[in-house]
Amino acid sequence: MRKLIALVVVAATLYGGYWFVGRSQIQSKLSEALVDIDAGDYDLTYDTLHTKGFPSRFDTTITNLEFNDPLTATSWAAPIFQLFALSYRPNEVIAVFPNEQTLTVDGEVFTLLTNDMRASGKVRANATLAFQTATIEMDYPRIRTEEGAELAMASILAAMRLTPETIQTYDLFLEARSIELPEDVRRMIDPQNQQPAIIQSLRFDSDIDLSAPIELNGANTDPIGLEAISIKEFALAWGEMSLSAIGDVTPDATGLLNGSFSISARNWQQLLDLAVATGSIPEERRLLIVGMAANIDETPHVPDTLTATLTITDGQMALGPIPLGAAPLLR
Template identity: 35%
Template structure:
């Protein structure tokens, strides 16, 4: 019995020592990361950093944390941010946000409020540790810009997972429910009931720790397997493939389908009347295009990008947007 007691005490002391060393190393690594960002010219500050969770967790809690990258112009500030992990699974991290956050780009500044916001990240072993898979969940989200109305979102689920084909190729999934843009006319549906996306994106480099502090991986190939949205009676769907060059210019085609397009045209005309004759002309043109698919209530149009120019069916829309990640 005495020997068993000694073994238990020795094991407890050994585990306590392991946890203390791991907690110290984690705190030191996080402090060093912030210091390295400041040395690169970033704003990287926090009021307090605490590592807790003994005996089985290593939970880091930052208060009044702020990050700003001068090169991209992106900035983020939050009153409370946590990184939670099990002490024996250091590659799996849970991130949790609490309180209103501030996001800023060179163009605008918004406040993000939410009832719940969490992310799960699993990193591959090795240095630098690349992203293996990740999920992000948010509920009761409000995005409030400095000027203009607020956007509301009932629920968001996003996921990314590395594929077996390449360390820089990721399968992406996105689900949005109850997306309510500001200023929708009363006679139009107030929310997009559901938005779904299933796609695969190949980047020019893996997403790893270096991607946060340095150059962001850029998309080279975007394959949209399924994209769907429901807005009242309207059903939108898309499939396609885009190749992206080093300057961010896409090339390819996305096939769009709109079901019950006449109902939305009627609602749009009621909410914002067009000049006399324009609605009829537009409806005739769309009906002709829909008739080519065999179903007059379904509109099929290709969204093509060629030599940097965007075209919806036969209609030119102008230059294509640059697909660059800052």
Template identity: 30%
Template sequence: MKRYGVLVLVAALLWGGWWTFQAWTLRSAVEDWFEARRLDGWVAEYDDLSVRGFPSRLDVTLTTPRLMDPDHGTGWAAPFLQILGLTYDRGHVILAFADSQRLTLPSGEVQIASEGLRASLVRDGEMIERLNAEADVLNLTAPGGRVALAGVLANFHHQDGARYQLTLAVRDIATPQGALDSGRSEGLDLQAALTFDTPWTLDALRGPRPQPREIDLAGLAYRQNGLDLNVAGTLTADAQGRADGGLSVRAVNWRALLEQARAAGTLPEALADTLENALTLAAGLSGRQDTLDLPLDFHRGEVSFGIIPLGQAPRLSLP
């Protein structure tokens, strides 16, 4: 028995030493990453860094992390970030986010308020193989408006090469009263295959980031109080992010969607009137005044809705 006791003690000491070494290595890797970002000209700071979880976990907690990439005008800050992992599976980590965060984009600052926001990342070496995210509640406030999401599930899965499968499901959507007729939506579902110019790796945050070259939209479905909007099609993007291709749009009770855009201020009044007249004619030709089936055509960054030119389409590029 004494011999077994000695063996157990030796094993415990060895494992404790191994865990301490792994924790020190992980802490050094995080410190080195932040130092490398500072050498790149970033603002990369945190108030405290800890590694806990003995004996089977390696859980990193960053207190008040702050990142800012001045070259791209992007940044992020939060009260804390936790990166949770197992000692025997270093390729899989869980990210636990604070209830409040601040995201900086070239278009302005986005305030994020959430409940239960977490993500799971699986990697093979430096390659990102799978990224899942979920949130019970996710509220976004940006210069262009506010939106509240509930029951959010997202999945980004590597297929082959630089091609990825993206799925997104949102159980409920709400905007400030007045932006939508009832202020609430019945949900959104999206499925798409995305092809980038290069694969996604852990270094993508540092940049340059992979840029989309093809979006194969299997389906986007949005439902809200009788409005049923479905979009599908394929778009390609050149090196400047200009879109080419086409999307098919089917909208049941389409006037409600037009009124939403008009009330939210995202569609100028004059253009809204022109669209309503033209779309009324187009819907009449299909035999159903409440149902619209029209193509969205993209050519070198210009977009038209059937016979109606809509101007410049948003660039298909990531900052």
């Protein structure tokens, strides 16, 4: 019995020592990282940084955190920011954001309001700290301007993970639900209120191939390049109108793209109605565009759906036989 008690005491002492050493390491390393950021191209300030949670957690709280990027004239500020990790699983971290944050872009101040906003990340428990997963979720996010205009959504989910059985291919996913545009923006794109006030959903699902794996403590100091993008799903649903796309593109050494996308638009004439209502397309050109659409439609047997292939060759885009100009550079 005495030996058992002694063993328990020794184990508790060792674990307690591990926790206090871990807390000290977290506070010092995190403080050093924040100082390094502030000493570089960015400005970063905060009031306090404390870690608690004994015995099973490392809970770190930073108060009045502010990040500034002078080059782009953007800044982000939060009255409180928290990082949580289990003491026996420190390579998995959860970040919790306050319900109100401030974002300044070129002198214009925006307020981000959420019912709940949190992110999580996981790295491999090895020397290089290879990236595994990252997720950010927002419940009822609203971005409000100083004048009171507001972009609101029911929810946002963004995620990234290392694709199983690969070392430098990553899955990217984004979904926003029940999107309500600011009133002035909605009047601009739908002046006659032809569409519902709520955009049902926006979804983006893709794979990206990188030139090297993402490692937080890796030896590679060269910038990681983009080797290929595969869009498994892009989908936008607004009322009875929807737009979807799938395809693959690959940039060359200079960033010029090559590849193709299959694009499908259901009830696409409603999009044409919006373009005419806003003046983007003159009414007298409506029949011409309808005729061109009929010529490039790959699914003429589906009356309410227009399907066409967007090809990109040496950075030049074409929708069917119709040239569209240069595609964006990716490098």
